[in-house]
Amino acid sequence: MTNEELKSYIETNYASLLTHNEAGKYDLLFIVDAANLVSVCEKLRDDSELLFDYFCNLGGIDTTEKFEAVYNIASTKKKIRLDIKVILPHENPAVDSVQTVWPAANWYEREMWELYGIHINNHDNLTRFLLHDEWDEGYPMRKDWDAPDFIRFPDL
Amino acid sequence: MGIIKKLPVYSEKIPGGGIVTTSVEQILNFAQAKSLWYLLFGTACCAIELMCTGASRYDFDRLGMIFRASPRQADLIIAAGTITKKMAPRLRTLYDQMAEPRYVIAMGGCTIKGGPFYYDSYSVEKGIDHIIPVDVYIPGCPPRPESLLEGCITLQKQIQKRKLGDWQEK
Numbered sequence: 001m002t003n004e005e006l007k008s009y010i011e012t013n014y015a016s017l018l019t020h021n022e023a024g025k026y027d028l029l030f031i032v033d034a035a036n037l038v039s040v041c042e043k044l045r046d047d048s049e050l051l052f053d054y055f056c057n058l059g060g061i062d063t064t065e066k067f068e069a070v071y072n073i074a075s076t077k078k079k080i081r082l083d084i085k086v087i088l089p090h091e092n093p094a095v096d097s098v099q100t101v102w103p104a105a106n107w108y109e110r111e112m113w114e115l116y117g118i119h120i121n122n123h124d125n126l127t128r129f130l131l132h133d134e135w136d137e138g139y140p141m142r143k144d145w146d147a148p149d150f151i152r153f154p155d156l
Numbered sequence: 157m158g159i160i161k162k163l164p165v166y167s168e169k170i171p172g173g174g175i176v177t178t179s180v181e182q183i184l185n186f187a188q189a190k191s192l193w194y195l196l197f198g199t200a201c202c203a204i205e206l207m208c209t210g211a212s213r214y215d216f217d218r219l220g221m222i223f224r225a226s227p228r229q230a231d232l233i234i235a236a237g238t239i240t241k242k243m244a245p246r247l248r249t250l251y252d253q254m255a256e257p258r259y260v261i262a263m264g265g266c267t268i269k270g271g272p273f274y275y276d277s278y279s280v281e282k283g284i285d286h287i288i289p290v291d292v293y294i295p296g297c298p299p300r301p302e303s304l305l306e307g308c309i310t311l312q313k314q315i316q317k318r319k320l321g322d323w324q325e326k
Contacts, residue, residue, distance in 0.1 A: 131279070132242040140278035149282065153275040 001049075001080050003028055009049060010082075014040070021085065027072070029083045034095055037086055041101040044073070044082070051077045055102035058109065060116040062143045067093040067118055073102075094119040115141040164320050181320045188231065188257065189315040190220040192308065195230035197250065200237030202264040202298040209301040219308055227253040232311070233288075234304075238266040238273060239281045251288045259315075261307055262290045265297045272297065 001009075007028055010018055017040050018030040032040050044052045054074040061068040067088040074081045086095055097120045099105045107129075109120045114130055117139035128135065137147045163180060167173035198206055210216045210223060224230045227250045239247055251258070262284055265271030270282035284290065291314065294307040 132245075137278075145278070147278065150278060151275050151282075 001078055003080075006050075006080055006082070013047075014043070017043075018084070024083055027081045027083050029070075029085060031085050031087065034086050034088060037084075038096050038098055038101065040084070041071075041073075041098050044084075045101055049078075050080070051075045052080075052082065053077065053102075055098075055104040055108075056081070058105060058112055060112045060118060060141065062116060062141065064090070064143050066090050067116065069095055069112065069118060071098070071105075088118060092119070093117070094121055096121045097123045099123065115139060117142065177320060181318070184320075185316045185318050189312040192219070192221050192232045192259070192312065192315075193224045193230050194221055194232040194234050195227050195250065195254070196223045196225055197233055197247070198236040199239060199243060200264075200266065202236035202266070205298045205301055205304060206234060206236045206263065209304050214301040214305065216305075216308075219305070219312070221308060227251075228255065230254055231257070232259045232261065234261045234263055235267045235284050236263045236298075238271070239284050239287070240279045241281050242279070244281045244284075244287050247284065248287050259291045259311055260284075260288055261292045261294060261311060263294045263296075263304060263307070264299055265295060268293050268295060 007020065010028075010030065011020065014030075017036055018032055021029045021031050023029055041052075044050055052073045052075045054076050056072040056074050058072070059070045061070065067090060069086045069088065071084045071086075072081065073084070088095060093116075095118060097105065097109055099109065100122075106123075106125070109123055110126060110128075111130060112118050113120050113123075113126055114128055120126055131140070138145055140147075164177045167176045198204075208214060210221075216222075221232075227233070231254070233251060233254065235247065251260070262268055266273060266280065267284045267290075270277065270280050273280035274282060281287065292307045292311045294303050296303050299307075
């Protein structure tokens with residue numbers, strides 16, 4: 001299945017749930033509502049034409065006005081890849097856990113919570129594991145983050 | 157190290173005792189400088205150069221440097237690679253577990269001042285001299301094996317200049 005076929009398939013079958021976005025450069029990018037995330041992911045995994053069975057990566061983005069979480073998923077049987085993005089408010093961002101759909105999402109979600117402060121609802125073990133144990137300086141990947149020994153790259 | 161430290165105090169009181177002190181000093185310094193066993197502590201790409209130096213082409217063994225996997229058997233710790241804030245307490249523990257006299261070589265830009273992670277980094281310790289005292293700094297990113305050999309020879313020269321009475325516990 002090529003990207004064009006995948007795009008037309010998703011646009012005919014998931015028109016109400018997924019909106020296409022042009023920002024996806026190599027893989028197709030679709031935007032989904034935070035409320036529908038888990039149900040859409042389940043449908044994508046169980047759809048016999050798609051079979052998205054592999055969770056590649058989860059990324060957070062801080063645009064200073066909003067947070068975005070990008071889920072990169074792939075199908076090992078159909079040889080296709082897809083990005084789905086959730087847009088979250090900058091105040092108290094929270095997103096549902098997809099580890100019921102793909103258990104591999106567990107650690108990625110912990111990492112995103114640890115570095116971006118995006119809370120994960122219904123996560124079974126939301127504890128710190130990348131930063132050191134005494135960390136109390138906030139979420140370091142946020143744009144507005146600062147610390148006493150943090151040296152910003154000077155404007156050249 | 158108590159006996160070694162107090163040897164000059166007692167031996168120099170007797171006639172000709174200075175000869176004993178100097179001879180013991182020379183033998184000890186020679187033995188320790190030529191058998192610097194280093195702790196295998198590679199945390200990043202500098203460790204690749206350290207491995208290369210240890211292998212047959214550059215042959216660390218000819219300086220008497222043999223790697224040890226346990227800090228209890230090591231005289232020297234070559235901090236090869238980025239030290240993150242999470243790694244810093246572990247490095248301190250390893251250093252504390254080594255027996256006196258112990259030496260530290262800071263290999264590469266990351267261990268000297270954070271290296272390429274000096275700016276915009278929340279996780280990297282900017283210089284291991286915040287954690288442990290360093291004897292020799294080797295700049296480079298990563299340093300060539302020749303630089304590492306030069307650094308180790310510099311440390312050996314430092315050891316051979318040591319006086320018995322001056323040994324300090326760091």
